Amino acid sequence: MPEESVGYRYAEFPSVKLYETKSKKTPLRELLFGDWINVKEDVGGGWFKVRCRGTDGFMRKEDFREDKILEVVFLDVGQGDGCFLVTPKDEFLIIDAGEGNHMARYLQWRFSGFKKIKRKFDAAVISHPDLDHYLGFDDVFSIEGLSFKRIYTSGLIEQKVEKGLGEMTKSGNRTYCTGLVEDITQLDALLAQTAKIKGKRFPGMLKKHRSKYDEHIAVAAGQDGGGLSTANQSAFDWIKAPGLKINVVGPVREDASGKEGLRWLGNLGQTKNGHSVVLRLEFGNLRLLLSGDLNERSEALLLSSYTGLPEKANTHEKRKALADAARPMFEVDVAKSCHHGSSDVSEEFLMAINTVATVVSSGDNEPHAHPRADTLGIVGRHSRGSRPLIFSTELARSGKEFLTNDKKTIAALKRYFKERKKLLDEAQQEELSDKQELTVVGEAIREIGSLINKYGAINVRSDGERTVVAYKMEESKAGKEWDIYCLEPGADGKLDYVAR
Template sequence: MTLKYARGPVSYLYRDVEKNGKTSRRKVKQVLWGDWIDVRDPIDATWAHVRYGKKPYLMKRAELQDERVLELIFLDIGQGDACILTEPGHHHPPRVMVIDAGIGRNTNGFLNWRFRDFDNSGQIHAAIVTHPDADHYRGFQPIFENRRLRIDHVYHSGLVERVGDDLLGPEQGGYLSDIVASDAQLRPLLADPARRGRKLYPKLMQTALETDRIGPVTALTTTHAVQENGRAWLPGFAPADGGLITIEVLGPVVEPDAAGQPRLRAFGDRPTSRSMDEGKTKNGHSVLLRLDFNGFRVLFGGDLNTSAECFLMQHYGGVPVSAPLAASAAELAAIARPEAIAAAGERFGVDLMKICHHGSSDVTEEFLQAAHAAAYVVSSGDEEGHVHPRPDLLGLLGKMGAGARPLLLSTELLRSTRERERDDLRPTLDRLNGRIEAELARGAAADATALKEMRAAKRKLLDEVFRRNVGVYGAINLRTDGRDAVIAFRKEKAPAHRRWFYYEMRRDPDSGGFLPVLGDGH
């Protein structure tokens, strides 16, 4: 067995098919750039026997490569966020990170599939819980309980929900000071059942602490990170670590008090609000990450909101930072100055942005100008009352994005569902049940072969009647070697050898950023 990877943007798996006494080699499955291919043995200079998953195929040797690309999969988990990151390069096994996990079991199911060919367990380098909102963290519960998975490190925002009047800890003077940075601080907080209550976030953190397959559980903020060249970095992904990718920590932004103790400011419903809004505060202090791979940059925006974005634009834009819960119109106007947007763009400017808060319109134009991405990913779901993604937000992204035609990709919009269940099959099912009952009524004279065939037909009908309504999930794949990039998703209805629709992105010589190749996609 030799592990190689499919060349991009797409490659093909073949099988020899016999028809009318003749054998022809046909494409049977399309694979995406960077997909893992188990190469067994060469056939000749052109072809090789391979396995994809557990199934055997033939593949052109020219469509295989040794280099592992950066892989990001924004999972379609309904309402919520979940991203699986696999680092590029030759490190084996590759470091895999899970950035949020949605609200249900979809992410856990995907990880089981991802590690399906490993005998013992799958190794996850880091689980990053960006903030304590259920549609970001609850999907980690089955992951933490999954005995097939081992997790080296769990990171969180430092704000831990608890029972009581102070959901996020005491607030004084517009700041939250109970920043839970380490295992040593988290354990006594969760040891008190009265503080945990029946809340699900403390239960999740307690599970992580008590599970021997999971490593340290610590905060990840601009202070609780690796410090290098005046910036904060995810441990193991700082420039000095010498890896192919760097991951900078841009939030939560810690503002120490006079004694040097860490604090996080409270956010109100709006930037000029005079009282703390707990939801805006925990969302506004999402773990905010910027990944860089040879100049291809990605921003993971958590659930930021207008209040948080205004503060971040002040902090990174060189604008004097207002006191918490006391921003004036003049202070906020300063973030719209071109020099402030340019300065903030040095930290937030990216090629692909995971849009904040599932496509909510609670955003600032200035923050989107600073990011100035050429591609946007919106993770949202059906059957929710938030109206995500908001139509005005989608229009704003097109207006603020880089290039002539920015890419707006939504997991919800790319999902394919059938319009209705197959109620038309129920009369056929009823007639079949009647035939089975009539045959059984014959007792010893019943035709066993006929019964077997009818029961098989019934199972097939039931499979069709009760099959899941989602035909194709709207997961969005990014693959890049830092020189070119491909963004791909599954077609709603297509044969296996034409199942991917994709856009290519290439570096623009003028701006230095990546832009979509003009055209209709592939």
């Protein structure tokens, strides 16, 4: 910590202003709840000289807090999912990384200098082996200086076998995936079998970057004495942040002739998607659900497993009874929409989660037309409150500005390519050229990463009592940069949207 610093603080709820002078007449920036602030000097009268988000200015003492808060960022990764989570104890988790390099660019922008300060993130969660959820980890794992303590999967690893997911077991009239890859020993054994994984991109990526993670853990929900599912509360018990719990709600394993297995859901795609790792986060009065690419068949299995009620609910009364019975486990305040807003979602599942805010992660130029109009309608219908919130990474980002019209990005890329040519022309100055190249590449990465953060990222921040859901405004002005929605506890203690 610099000697002139009087401490590091964080922006108060729901946002605060950074001013050019010791006056509230000259706002420079709007800081979102939890933004990091370097408080440099007490200049009297309740004012402090500070630096934050690359800008020097002045703030009032009542505008910052001492305690760090929870931060969950849903990135715009195009068609796919990408979530970055930071706990109040600076524990870092990535839950899916999309298909392209958006997550990697974001991390390089946020943690400039990976090469100077090596970082080992606490966890990477790969919800299921679909390209638009895992392939972005190829770029993340390629970042020099970044590694992971552990990776989590559903245990389903693609293989060159008949149904594509390892050993299958027939039990009664159902088929189950029983060749689950449970731990690092089993994963290493599979990755060593070249013939089994040849041509399969998921295990190929895990093998390519084997040095970047220490452990592999296949997670699933637990079972109570009656055979009903219970949340697995031990998989993330390494988290030290007070009051924060991450429970594994799915996938649900079943008995397959004496073996644990994941039910075959009709075809390879439905099975991989349906058995996504489902996480339920609890922090104070905030409850948040990360549901991967669940589909109707797997949602029915989940609800039935937690309630003991039949999977098929073919009347409104039965659907309501199933949802009501499942609500103690599934009701949340913020939910990541299943499968990018696909219409393959059940009414009773949405009734069970009964959320205030839903985040849809979807992208442009994809063939599925996600999010589907009917899905947005049913999500709103079965959310709680008079004004439920639906956020979309795609809608929060202007494709025109992000892809073509941002002058700073174009300028950074032009500098990069110009410098590349110069370096080739001056190849004899090897050491100097390398340094110049790294500088220019770093500038380009920071510019692109800044845009990924600005356009499309949905930010959820909470101190365990109050929560904001916010995204950057496309056209901002001094003192107004965020579109912010506040969730505060109502009379029953549950979070409600409070318009401001």
